[in-house]
Amino acid sequence: MKLKFWGVRGSINSPLSPEKYREKIEKVLSFSYGEDISDKKKISDLIDSLPAHLSTTYGGNTSCVTVSDDSTLLILDAGSGMRNLGNELISGKFFNSGISEYNIFLSHLHLDHINGLPFFSPVHFPTVRLNFYSHYKDFEKMLELQQDFNFFPVSLKSRPSTKKFNVLKEDEVISIGNFTVSSKKLNHPNGSYAFSVESSGKKVVYATDAEYTAGTVLEAFFPFFGKADILIFDTQYDFNELAGRFSFGHSTAEIGVDAAVNSEVKKLLLFHHNHESDDEKICLMYDSAKKYMNYKYPSASVEIIIANEGMEFDL
Numbered sequence: 001m002k003l004k005f006w007g008v009r010g011s012i013n014s015p016l017s018p019e020k021y022r023e024k025i026e027k028v029l030s031f032s033y034g035e036d037i038s039d040k041k042k043i044s045d046l047i048d049s050l051p052a053h054l055s056t057t058y059g060g061n062t063s064c065v066t067v068s069d070d071s072t073l074l075i076l077d078a079g080s081g082m083r084n085l086g087n088e089l090i091s092g093k094f095f096n097s098g099i100s101e102y103n104i105f106l107s108h109l110h111l112d113h114i115n116g117l118p119f120f121s122p123v124h125f126p127t128v129r130l131n132f133y134s135h136y137k138d139f140e141k142m143l144e145l146q147q148d149f150n151f152f153p154v155s156l157k158s159r160p161s162t163k164k165f166n167v168l169k170e171d172e173v174i175s176i177g178n179f180t181v182s183s184k185k186l187n188h189p190n191g192s193y194a195f196s197v198e199s200s201g202k203k204v205v206y207a208t209d210a211e212y213t214a215g216t217v218l219e220a221f222f223p224f225f226g227k228a229d230i231l232i233f234d235t236q237y238d239f240n241e242l243a244g245r246f247s248f249g250h251s252t253a254e255i256g257v258d259a260a261v262n263s264e265v266k267k268l269l270l271f272h273h274n275h276e277s278d279d280e281k282i283c284l285m286y287d288s289a290k291k292y293m294n295y296k297y298p299s300a301s302v303e304i305i306i307a308n309e310g311m312e313f314d315l
């Protein structure tokens with residue numbers, strides 16, 4: 001089972017601004033004072049030695065994650081990261097180029113989870129078959145509405161690919177190829193659904209856009225998250241932001257730690273980064289989550305990782 005991240009941001013696209021880019025260059029250059037950067041290798045070593053918020057940038061595209069093996073591709077959400085995925089599928093750089101049937105699971109229909117679909121190039125090909133899955137019974141109509149002529153020049157229906165829209169029932173478990181996919185409703189404005197994908201004894205849980213309040217006690221999700229190799233968790237806010245944005249439907253990295261440790265998860269992936277958080281802030285939230293875990297669960301061995309575009313895992 002392979003897992004790959006194509007979009008990791010929440011709410012809206014958040015490209016690095018020219019001002020932030022310049023600020024980053026200035027900080028990086030200050031690290032190079034007195035260093036030998038006379039060849040490519042030395043420059044590369046210097047970059048590797050930088051703090052994470054300077055050696056990388058945490059995406060700009062919204063939610064899109066793939067889980068695949070040699071014969072089956074599952075696409076979890078159709079945020080703007082889906083555009084790059086589509087281009088790599090067409091060029092044969094990603095996934096088995098002999099297979100053109102793709103399975104798209106939508107956690108919910110907020111724009112940041114569907115805005116990549118109009119730019120997903122495989123829809124132009126008559127040989128491509130797209131199987132959509134969602135719990136929202138009118139979701140085909142909603143996706144068409146996104147591409148209504150008032151909002152977008154080309155309708156989804158008019159694209160030559162074959163499209164099948166499957167409405168999922170609550171707690172329905174489905175099998176596609178070697179994968180078993182189950183789902184669980186999350187607390188989010190107009191709802192959102194977590195997906196658990198299992199194959200050959202490995203398990204990935206994708207649980208984005210969720211708030212865990214008194215009405216949706218975190219413990220209720222432990223069996224669903226239970227013993228996942230990877231838990232992808234909505235960590236949009238820090239605690240101060242969460243306190244001011246009650247009922248916005250998002251969570252924190254510390255709540256992710258509580259969920260991961262108590263569900264005996266191996267890796268916790270911080271995901272759905274706030275569009276208002278810069279790279280430095282995301283790294284501070286990661287540090288805070290690590291400190292929280294070390295203090296509250298000193299013997300815990302969960303690996304905490306900041307999800308980023310292009311990040312891949314082989315399970």
Ligand SMILES: [Zn+2]
Nearest residue numbers: 010011112209
């Ligand atoms: Zn979202």
Ligand SMILES: [Zn+2]
Nearest residue numbers: 108110188209
């Ligand atoms: Zn949402």
